Each structure stands twice: as C-alpha cells, then as structure tokens.
Amino acid sequence: MTASPTDAPATQVIEWRRWLHQHPELSFQEHGTAQYVEDLLRSFPNLSVSRPTPTSVLAILKGTAGPGRTVLLRADMDALPIQEDTGLAFASVNPGVMHACGHDGHTAMLLGAARELSAHPEALRGEVRFIFQHAEELFPGGARELVDGGLLDGVDVAVGTHLMSPVPAGVIVLREGPLLAAPDSFDLTIHGHGGHAAFPHTTIDPVVIAAQVILGLQTVISRQRDPVKAGVLSVTTLHGGTAHNVIPGEVALGGSVRIFDPDLRAAMPERMEQVVRGITDAYGATYTFTYHTGYDAVNNDPAVTQVLREVAATALPDVTVHPGEPLMGGEDFSAYMTRVPGSFILIGAGGPDAAPHHHPKFDIDERALDSGTTMYVAAARRLTQPE
Ligand SMILES: [Zn+2]
Ligand SMILES: [Zn+2]
Incomplete structure (x- = not known):
C-alpha cells in the first residue's frame, strides 16, 4: 500500500506495539517503557539518544543530504489507570493499568519512523528530533516539562499523531486551525x-x-x-x-x-x-x-497542515484524507505549538463499533500503524527541506 516501510518493518511495528500494550505504565512512571524505547533506538544507526527527563527519550538524527530545517516528531508513551477487559492475547500484565488511548501505537509508529529515517540519512536534510514523551494523560503533562527544558530550541516545526477509535483505518484527519479544545x-x-x-x-x-x-x-x-x-x-x-x-x-x-x-x-x-x-x-x-487551567487548545498551523496534505497524497495514495471536525478532547501537544508551528494528525484506527478511548475494551485496528509510520517518515523528509 505504501512505498515505505515495507511489509517486514510494518510487522515489526506491530510487534513493538504489542509489547508496549502488554507492559503499560502510568504517567510520569514510564520507566520500563522508556528503557525499551531507548534500547531499540540505540540499536538503530546514526542516532544520538538521550533522556531529557527520567521517563522520556529523545533521539536526534542529522541528515547528510545538506542543510535544512529541524523537525520535531512526537509520540506519547503513557497509559491509564484502567483495568483492561479486551481479552487480547497481549493484554496488560499490569493490574489496573492499560494502554486505553493508543499511546502504545504512537510509540511503535515513531520507533518505526526512527528506524526507517536513521537507516537513510542520505535521504534527509536538516535534523529530525524524535521525542518519546512521558505523561500526556496527567496534567501538567510531559510536553510542558520538555519545552521548558529546551527541547524546542532550534526546532522549526512540530508534528504529532493520535490514533482515533471512532475513525476507521484507511482514513486520516488533517485539519487546519482548531482541532482539540x-x-x-x-x-x-x-x-x-x-x-x-x-x-x-x-x-x-x-x-x-x-x-x-x-x-x-x-x-x-x-x-x-x-x-x-x-x-x-x-x-x-x-x-x-x-x-x-x-x-x-x-x-x-x-x-x-x-x-x-x-x-x-x-x-x-x-x-x-x-x-x-x-x-x-x-x-x-x-x-x-x-x-x-489545563492544556491549551490544539490549533493546527494552516501552512504546515497544507504541506502534510501534499505529503499524504504522495506517501499514502490509498488513504482517505478527511478535514475532520473540532473535538472537545484535549492534548498536551499544544505545549509545542505555543513555541513553533505544528500540526497534529489524527489517524483512523477503529470504526463505528470500536470501543471509545479510555474504555476497558479499547483497542486499535493495527492496520493504522503503517499509515502513522509512513506519515512520520514522509513528513520528516518533506518538512526538513529548506523553505
Ligand atoms: Zn487519552
Ligand atoms: Zn491520547
């Protein structure tokens, strides 16, 4: 369906997602998750890996195709205080803790993108920062802490994703302007x-x-x-x-x-x-x-979102791009947007019968993971191009 990743890396992303799903950790307590992510990132070439906070992981990749802009790609890693009731073979082994919002998928997709991009620095200009963020679900959130710590210094644009249960796989939402309250x-x-x-x-x-x-x-x-x-x-x-x-x-x-x-x-x-x-x-x-006062509203930059629309048309020709509607849910991705233009992409991962987010039966359609990985990769290659 897409040029990259190939089928094999897509399978790997699903395996990572399932391990993460089975081992969920609450906000600010993502120690095992961060270690898992750090170990994988250190196994990829050309990345400079660090821990900006005890439970977040940053990987920096410098492109060798020439100078360009710096793009932040973000995934969140935390789970929720919910007892899982999905019956999945890889259901949570941590009682009362569950990945019921899809952050396991976000982390796996960004790992997939890091692997693909780090294998081909010659196909990249500028710099990509992969931030595996802690504590999205618990105010004041991890994003603010990372921004205050200087994560965005030198960053030109930020891109994040969220898997969405009410939207079917094969659809992504790119919306200019207000998206989340x-x-x-x-x-x-x-x-x-x-x-x-x-x-x-x-x-x-x-x-x-x-x-x-x-x-x-x-x-x-x-x-x-x-x-x-x-x-x-x-x-x-x-x-x-x-x-x-x-x-x-x-x-x-x-x-x-x-x-x-x-x-x-x-x-x-x-x-x-x-x-x-x-x-x-x-x-x-x-x-x-x-x-x-909680997180700020997520307001997608129109110019960045328009570029992502072009990126999606090329990278995901079989995926339907929908303008979506503003949603009353919140996201601390807005903390990045207070400093740099950015866009938050919703990736369909369910359908009308899917359990809602934050529900004990929440699950994702794993076919969505490939769309997310591909969008991260293609967005990074495009947005690092000099303006
Ligand atoms: Zn959530
Ligand atoms: Zn979430």
Missing part, C-alpha cells in the same frame, strides 16, 4: 451547616445548594456563551453526606470545562464563580472554588 477543570466545595434531617430549618443544607449550583453552572455555557463558540461544562464528581438522617456540613463537586476560544476560556473562572457566589450567598452558605 483546552481541557480545564474545577473543584468546588459548598460549606453549609449540617444537622438532623428532620430539622432542616436549623441547618444550611449544602445538598440543596449544590443541586442549584449544578443547574446554575449549566447556564454559563447555555446563556452566557456566544452559541457559535464551542464550549462544554460537565459536573463529573459530586460527594456529600454519610447517612440518611444527617444533613452534611459540606458537599464537594468537580468537573471539566472545555473551550477553544481564548477570550471565552479566560472569562470562565469569574463567570462560574459569580454563579457559585450568588447561589451560596442566597442561602447563607460559603464556598471554596478552584479553577485549574
């Missing part, structure tokens, strides 16, 4: 005054107040947001009380806020707190409200 979160505790369930008038009932606050927060999105600007606010945790006959002293809740527009995002903490303040005030309660 900024995933913020919040914690709120409503402090009332507890007491006997039979004598509510002697209490300040935080359960009833929490119910009104939850509904009030929904209106921040539905009534205060310009409806053409995408946004979602989900209250996802709610804890309070210990007995049927006791009104608790406080109720804690938390949730997720996902937005693309920077101005709307910046306004959210105060708008939310205004609702919380008004409702708790009305009933004589107090509150503690904390808004956590």
